[in-house]
Amino acid sequence: MATSRKSNFNDFLPLMAEKLGGDGLIGELCKGFQLLMDRDKRVITFESLKKNSALLGLQDLSDDDLKGMVKEGDFDGDEALNQMEFCVLMFRLSPELMEQSQFLLEQVLHQEFNFSL
Numbered sequence: 001m002a003t004s005r006k007s008n009f010n011d012f013l014p015l016m017a018e019k020l021g022g023d024g025l026i027g028e029l030c031k032g033f034q035l036l037m038d039r040d041k042r043v044i045t046f047e048s049l050k051k052n053s054a055l056l057g058l059q060d061l062s063d064d065d066l067k068g069m070v071k072e073g074d075f076d077g078d079e080a081l082n083q084m085e086f087c088v089l090m091f092r093l094s095p096e097l098m099e100q101s102q103f104l105l106e107q108v109l110h111q112e113f114n115f116s117l
Contacts, residue, residue, distance in 0.1 A: 026087065032056060033086045043080035046070050 016025050035055050038048035049066050053059060061069075073081045073089030081089065 029087045029090055030083065032090075033081075033083050036086075038080075041080065043078075043082050044070065044086055045080045 016028060020028060033044065036044045036049055036052045038045050041048075046063075046067050049070060050063065053061060053066065058066075069089070070079065070081060072092075073085045075085055075088075076082075
């Protein structure tokens with residue numbers, strides 16, 4: 001029986017957000033991007049992700065998993081992740097953080113514009 005990547009994924013982003021605050025979390029995500037990126041191209045490619053993934057404890061992911069991560073986050077179709085695409089992907093992979101973000105957005109919209117989603 002195959003095990004999905006998500007079942008083995010420990011979502012630490014909500015804890016990091018709580019401890020570091022928004023700016024601190026973004027700073028840590030930027031550091032993660034720097035660790036994973038191709039130094040010459042200044043983006044995360046499949047090759048740079050495969051080469052550097054062990055630095056973040058991702059050495060057990062298959063090539064298909066790594067390619068899937070790049071493809072899922074690649075909004076501009078260049079087969080690589082720039083820093084913004086990487087940060088957005090990390091938020092999307094964190095269901096709890098996405099729920100918190102949705103809740104905060106709804107609060108702001110309601111308070112500022114008396115609007116509900």
